[in-house]
Amino acid sequence: MPASTAENLAYLFRSAARLCLNRSKTSAAVSKKKLSSSSVASAADDAALKKYVSSINSSSPAVSEAARRLVKTFKAPPSSRPAEISSLHDIFSDGLQLGCKNVDDASGKQLATEASSLLYDELDLDWDDQSEDEQQLGNVLTFPWMARLSNDNISFRRKEVSRERKQKWVFKNTQTSRFGRLVKMCGAKLGPDATLDIFGRLGQETGLKEYNALIRICIEKARDATDEEASLEQIYKAHQIFKSVRETGFKIEEETYGQFLMYLTDFGMVEEFFFFLDLLKDENPDTLSRLSYYEMLLWIRVNNEVKIQELCRAFVDDNSEDKLSFRENILLALCESGRKEELIRLLNTFDITKVTSDVLLVNIFKSLGKFLLEPVADKFLVALKSTDISEENISKFIYEYVISIPNLAVDDVIIKFHELRAKLEVLPTSAQYEKLIRYSCDILKVHEALSLADEAWRSDLTLSLESFHSILDACDRSCEYNLVHQIKSMIYCHDLKPNNETFRLMIQLCVKMKDFQGAYGIISDILTMKLMPTASIFNAIMAGYFREKNTSSAMHVLEQMEDAKVKPDAMTFACLISNSQSEKHITEHYNDMLDAGIQPIKQVFMALVNAYAACGEFDKAKKVIFDKRIPVKNLNEIKGALVSALASHGQLSGALELYEEIKEADCHLDPKAIRCLIEHFQSKGELNRLLQLLEELTSSPYWVDACFRVISYCVRHEHLRSTLDLLKQVKDKFSNCQVATEVLFDEVFCFIVEKEGKDMQFGLNLLQAIKTELGVHPSRKSLDFLLSACVNCKDAKTSFAIWEEYEKAGLPYNVLSFVRMYQALLASGERVSAAKILNKISKDDPHVLCVIQACQRTYLKPSSGKNQKKKKALAAVLGLLDGLETRPGNKG
Known part of the structure; x- marks a missing residue:
């Protein structure tokens, strides 16, 4: 560990410990004195604490021996590549680097800032929309723990912060939650053992939530581990923490043991599962019925039909009242696993009116919809209607049933919902209308969502403002910008009180359809309502003008902000910097921002990168990432922006060099940056590099787009084998959508036309391979594309061959x-x-x-x-x- 980092960490804990001892001195003068003198540290304290921090190491002979003994009991998931097990000392040292090996020694300050952020609500901010400075809160932990502050001091602190960040801070009385997040962060960076020891020395009692957070971290690391021994090490640590929970006297609840059982179930570890199950049964006999849920999931996971049927028989044979919880848990496991046959058989022997779990009822109706079991759903709804269950809950079950029916259009979902509701004589509720609206918005059916809103008003039901926010957001994503005026009229006519977010969304839609007059009309409405417009509202208008290349109007927005007494924020200057035409303008806007007392945030640094790259100042763009004010947690994202900017402006070698640096530092590049690299990769002979980049996007929504860019590259350079392999992946991904598969394969043959090659041999080979290896018959459009390619190549022989393919495919x-x-x-x-x-x-x-x-x-x-x-x-x-x-x- 670097010396200065150890000093930072030592100072962190020394300050907290010292101030905890003096927490009774709360007067303003004394606090001021403490703050001013806190930077003077004792050399002896420094040395002692640095020695303690460096000595934390879980790889002692005792621990290692215990881990080896546990190997006989626990197995880890199969691994694909070896990984070196890190000791807790290594985890501790690496944790201070916050995920990147190349970060300088400011990481100690960053850890301090993160801790302060958690204690004083800084993590409650919306970082994507943040427009204020990410200032450090001064000396770290210069206040006692929040749990030990008096209510007066908390109130004073909140008032003080609210003057600076009035619109961005969200205050919650969640001291325990805040400390839990701090424990989670430290556990991820330092390791669970070190975290428990350190917070114990600070005098903070570790509660059940903190223990559960540490167990969760270990389980997650075990899941992510690619080496069996590394996975085992994490499970061993989790087991040790579990033992600490028992020894401390806490009752073992599902939040604690559920994490273990789900891990063992997911990896099919039967022997280990029952070893842990026996431990739980002895510890807490009350959990027996709940454990049956995990046992059924395990047998389903390992496809043990004998054990599955055993539990099903136990369900049918024993229908006594004291076994109700057992039966409910078996049903829940079957619902979640999609076991249709067993579920129907057990439901036929079960009285739905005796179910005590609302979660189970929701899952049952979801399964009935998924399996198209309408008669059973009708019977259960009628039975529940005869009980004392509220109409609102009945309406909720109807909703869960209809939205789970596969391949049902939104209109049909709404009709089915109303039919069942009318049949059961259940009155409509605002909650269910809002759910239907959100459901419609999620799949971008905006017109249906508006019809539902109108229908709710006609039924004298009140909808929340958040429902209209969902509709406005869906309009943005579906490009239905012109609906903004209709939505605005509905909001105004029904006396809803729009807030700044409502106005921002509406202005954003007006701007995107180039209705700047309508946008300014909404600002007039804000002033009429005696509300204060925010900088984000004017930022949306400014960004719209810049998109239209109307620079003069965009700059005029600054004057309008001044007239409205609205101060520009960091996002305002990020917009100005992004659209600067020269290095001089970039510098002017950046200096204006600093002169206004606004410190740069993530978006500003990304704007600097893009602006410098657009002006051809690539060296200055590269220097941005070395700015000491960049938070470590945002550094990787800004590096991703630099990779994209360099690739987009022809500096592919520089982009690849930075990409390699990020990979060597064991960091992950932003998926958008990887897609950008693939998009601008034109040089021949780099297929392996492209496939490596594509592999990193496997779990990303950008994978399909990037995959087709790689396929285009393969077609241009005639890599038949790689083209087929990638097409097979695409086919598997869209196996449930024949139309999508056909369209995607048509696009591949379109690449043949764009290729403008000298012969058609590659196109013919690709056509035959797709038919024989992938089992896909060419569509009419695909053959039309190939004929068009024959025109470019002037290839009569291939034209006749493709002409015959129409007949073979049954296409007249x-x-x-x-x-x-x-x-x-x-x-x-x-x-x-x-x-x-x-x-x-x-x-x-x-x-x-x-x-x-x-x-x-x-x-x-x-x-x-x-x-x-x-x-x-x-x-x-x-x-x-x-x-x-x-x-x-x-x-x-």
Whole structure:
């Protein structure tokens, strides 16, 4: 551990311990004196604490021996590659680097800042929208623990902070939760053993929540481990903490043991599962019925049908009241595992009105919808209606049932919901309408969501403002910007009180549809309501003007903010910097920000990177990441922005070099940056690098887009094997959507046309391999693309081969097929064959006749020595063909 880092950590704990001893002195003068003198530390204290911190090491012979003994009992999930087990001392040292090996010695300060952030609500901020400075709160832990502060001091502290960050801070009376988050952070960085020891020395009693947080960290690390011994080490640590929970006298609840059982279940570790199960039964006999849930999940996981049927028989044979909890847990496991046959059989022997768990009822109705068991659902709803269950709960069960029915359109979901509700004579509720609205918004059915809102109003039901926020957000994501005026009218007409977030969302939609007058009209409404507009509202308008390249209007927004007495925030300057046209303007905006007392945040650093790269100042863009004010937790994201900026502006070698540095530091690059690297990768012979980049996006939503960029690269450079492998992955990903698969394969053959190669051999090989290896028959559009590629290559032989593929695929020739074949034969000089095809084309359609004449002008009477004109003529013919294809009468 570097000396200064040890000093920082020593100072952290020394300050907390010293101030805890003096917590009774709460006067302002004394506090001020303590703050001013806290920087003077005792050298003896420093040495003692540094020695203690360095001595923390869980890899002692005793622990290692205990771990080896536990190997005989616990097994870890199978591993794919070896990894070196880190001692707790190594974990502690590496933790201070906060995830990156190349971070300098400021990491001690960062740990201090994180601790202060947790204790004083800084982590409650919305970091994506943050517009204020991420200032350090002065000397770390210069206040006693929040749990030991008096209410007066807490109130004073809150008032003090609220003056600086009035609109951004969210105050909650969650001291225990805050300390729990601090424990979780330290446990992840330092290791569980060191965390318990350190906080014990600070005098903070470790509660059950803290123990559970540490166990959860160990379990998560065990899941992520790729080496069996490393996984075992984490499970051993979790087991030791579990023993501490028992020895401390805490009652062992599901939050503690559930983590162990789910880990053992997920990896099918049967012997270890029952070893731990016996321990729990002896410790807490009250958990027996709940343990049956985990046991059923285990047998389902390992496909042990004998044991599954044993538990099902026990369910049917014993229907006594004292076994109700056991039966409920068996049903819950079957619902979550999707075991249709067993679930139906057990439900037929079960009285639904005796269920005590609302969670189980919701899962039952979800399963009934998923398995299309409408008669059973109707029977259960009628039975529940006859009990004392509230109508609101009945309505909730109906909702869960209908949204779980597969392949049901939103309109049908709404109709089905209302039918069942009317059948049971259940009155509509605001809560269920809001759920239906959110459901519609999640799948971007905005018009249906608005109809539901209107229907709720007509039923004299009140909807929350958050429902309209969901609709506004869905309008943004679905590009239905023009609906903003209708939504605004609904909000105003029904006396809802919009807040700044409502106004921001509406202004954002107005700006995106270039209705700046409407955006300023909303600002007028804000002032009429005697509310104060925020900087984020003006930022949305400014960003819109910049997108329209209207720089003068964008700069005028600053004057409007000044007139409205709204101060620019960090996001304002980030927008200005991003759209700067020169290095001079970048510097001016950045200095203006600092002069206004606004410290840079993540978005500002990213704006600097992009702006410098856009101006060609790549060296200055690279220097941004060395700014000491960048929080360590944001550094990797800013590096990702730099990678994207360099790649986008032709500096691919620099982007790859930075990417390698990030990988060597064991950090992960932002998925958007990896996609950007793939997008701008054009050099030949780097397929392995592209496949490596793509592999990093496996679990990312950007994978499909990036995969097709790699496929495009493979087609351009004719890598047949890699193209097929990637297409197989795409096919597997969209195995449940035939339409999507067909469209995606059509795009691959479109790449053949764009490739403009000299021959069609690669295209033919790809077509045959897709048919034989992937079992996919080409669509009409795919064959049309191949015929178009034959025109570019002037390949008559391949044209005839593809012409036969229409018959093999069972696709009858239509007018477009004949016209494309005629064009391909003319282009390759096969005029006799072209004339035969021409005789089969109907001349009644004037548009078809126009295309034929264009083909004849292009290929029968080419312009002398004018290759460029010939290419333009060819493009014109292809354009005419595309126009014909879009006509309804020519689709077949």
